[in-house]
Structure formats: structure tokens, C-alpha cells
Amino acid sequence: MKILKPCLALVAAALVGGCILPPEEDPVLLKLDELDQRVGTIERVVRNESLLRIASELEILREEVRELRGATEALEYEAENAATRQRDQYLDLDQRLQSLERRTRAGDDALPPAVLPPGGEPVPGAVVAGPAPAPSGSDQASYQAALELLRQGRYPQAEEGFRRFLADFPDSALIDNAIYWLAETYYVNRDFDTALATFQRVLEEHPNSRKAPDALLKAGFCQYELKQFDAAQATLESVVAQYPDSTAARLATQRLERIAAERR
Template sequence: MKRVKAGLAAVIAVSLITGCVTVPPEEDPVLRKLTQLEVRLAQVERVMENQSLVSILAEVQQLTQEMANLRDQVEILAFEAEGTQDRQRDLYVDIDSRLNALEQGGARPASVSENGVEVADGAAVVSDRDAYKTAFSLLEEGQYADAGEAFASFVSLYPDSSLVDNAQYWLAESLYVERNFAGALQEFSKVVEKYPTSRKIPDSLLKMGYCQYELNQWREARTELEKVIAEYPDSTAARLAGQRLERMSGEGR
């Protein structure tokens, strides 16, 4: 009886041991399938994340381009507004000169003038004001190269004109609009150097900073822009200089 019990116990022990043996996880087809699915899911998630990043990058690039376009439009509007102010000034000066002539008893006799040549029959070889208006009209029409040449000619022919500082500024501006930043920088600097009392000084300093920015001369650009703010704090040029400095800081420049 004891032998039977001992044998039965041995059989039970073997059975228990056998029952504890399972198929290794790597050989379990269900587990293997689950692992494969998890791997595929991870791959899909990575692809989706990459697509999302690509989409975000594309949107950022689009927004950056739109911001650049808006900045260009703002500069064009500022350019046009400046032109309107100049035309108003020209109109005022023209009216004022006519009133002065009337108060003095009529038109002047034919003579050689400082800024234009009048002949005996009253016809005039282009006056400084007419030459200026012609050059400015070319600028308004978008003929920037021709406008630049016209303003350069004006500066050469009428160095003593009250409009020569404006002509020098618009000569520089015509180069700037054509993205000739090196040439524009040189011409804007002439406004500052030759006409220190000109009302175009703040705008010229601002545009010098803009040109240096485009030429990757970051330190010089920052110096000019900070100078605008320091010397002309209440001007529109100072506000625009501050905006460009903020942009440069955001770009790490």
C-alpha cells in the first residue's frame, strides 16, 4: 500500500511539473503577432508625427513669407505716404511763390535765374522744380532706374536748390527699391553727410540701417537703428527702427 501511495505521489508530482512548463513567449504565435502589431503601430505613429511636423513647418514657412510680403507692403505704403507729403510741400511752395510774385506786382522780367534759365519770350529751360517733379513722377510710375538717373542729374545740375536734399534721398530710395543695397547705403549716407539740417536725416539713417541689415552687417545696422531712436525719439523713423531691432533680436542678430 505504501508503495502504491509513493508511486501515485510520484505521478502527481511529474504531472504538476509538466503542467508548469509553457511555450516560451517568443514561440507564442499570439504574442508574436501582438508584438508585430505594436511595432507597426509605433511606425505609423512616427510617420504621423513626421507628417505633422512637416505640416507645421510648411505653415510656418508660409506665415514667414506672408509676413515678409506684409513688411514690403508697409514699406511701399510708407514710401507712397512720403511722396504725398513731398507733393503737398511742393504745392505749398509753388502757391507761395506765385503769391509772392503777385504781391510784387506781377511776373518777373526774363532773366537768368539760379535754378533755371528763362529766355526773352518767357519760355524756361527746365527749372529745378520742374526737374524734380519729372524725376519724382518717374519714381511714382515705378521706373526706378530712370528715376534714379533723373535724381542724380538733379543733384548735379542744381546743387544749391532747396530740393537737393530730397533729390539725394529719393536717388538712394530708387536704388533701395531695386534691392541695390550697397549703392543705396552709399547714397543715403550722402544725405547725412552733405545735408545735416535736412528733414530727411531720420529716414536716411533708418534706411542705412535697413541696407546694412540686408547686407548682413548686423552690428552696423543695430548702431544706425539705435541712433535713430536716440536722436529722433518721436519720429516715425524711430518707431520703425524699434520694430526692426525687435525683429533682429528675435532672429538672434
């Protein structure tokens, strides 16, 4: 037994020593290395995918910015053209009213078609080529001189001319017409507050004037431009009710239809 015990110890030591493998051959360590490599690969893939996703999102944002910039430019273009369209509408309306006046009031203040610059648009305050008519001492001559300035699109000068006429000839038979055309100089320059007050002056001081239907119509237009839509609707309905067979009533109906469409 004394001899067997040392032998068994040697065998056990040999067995234990044989179970200890070098790191490059240890299956556990090899598996850990493999897993570590796989994790590293996954991390790189995820990192690359994240970068690609970020790059894609950035490109989408850039495209949205480009679209927004284009939309902004389009809105700016529309805003610039809005005033042009409104002035064109004003001229169309005014010429229709003038045509009616020429048929009903020969020799009064009907304006011939406006003189337009090459772009087809009157420029507020611009001086059109040609000498301005000089007023003389009579109310008729002074009135016609101011009206000629308005016809030429020389709105500041026309405004001054009508103001001077009102101051010099307060008792003239043309006073209601002069107040109306003074209001028009404000309207075409988009001073809608002053234009509204001046059109209302025609109605208050000269309710039986031939300009009353047009003044009431333009008062409604001014209220519309000032976004006083309830007041504009009421005023335009008054035009239709009071002057049902007039051109002013037809134009008031068209604007009422627009207001109704915009409120839907």
C-alpha cells in the same frame, strides 16, 4: 537455492519490463510536450506583439512626417508672405513720411498714395497701367518724371530716371532728394546693401538736407534687414538723438523696441 535464483531473476526482469511505458503514456514526455507547446504559444504571442508594436511605431512616424510636412508648408507660406508684409510696412512708412513732407514742404516731392494692383501690393518692376510721364529738358521736369515712375511702382524705370537725373543735373537743388529716392528704389526691391550705401551718400554729401532724418532712418532699417543689429541700433538711436521731435524718430523708436524684443 539453485531453484530460487532463476525465479528471482525472472521477477526482476518482469518488474523492469513493467516500468518501461510507451511514449504516449510517459508523464515526463507528456510534460515536455506541454512545455514545448506553451513555449511555442508564447513565441507566437511575442511575435504578434512585436509586429503590432512595430506597426504602431510606423504609424506614429507617419503621423510625425505628416506634421513635419505641414509645418514645412506653413513655413514656406510664411516666407512667401514675409516679403509682402515688409513691402506693406515700407509703403505705410513711406506714406507717413510723405504726409509730413506735404505739410512742411508744399510743392516739393511728396508722393500721393501709391497706385496698387488688385492684391494691394506693389510688384517690383511691374508696369502699372497708364502712360509714364516723359521728362523734358529741365531738372524739375526730369525729377518729377522719375518720381512719377516711383509712384506708379515702376521701380526699375524709376531707378533709371533718377540715375539719369543725377548724371544730367549734378548741380540741381533737387540732387539730395533724387539720391534719396534712388535709394528707395533699391530698398523696395530688397537690395539692402546698395540702398544702405545710397542712403549714406545723402548723409555724407548733404548732411543738412531735409531728407537727412529719413535717410538716417532708412540706413538703420537697411542695417536691420542685413542683420547688422548693433549697427542698426546705433543708427536708430542717432535718429532719436538728432531729430527727437520728428516722425523719423518715432519710427526709429518703434524699430528699436522690436530689436530689443528680438534679443530677449
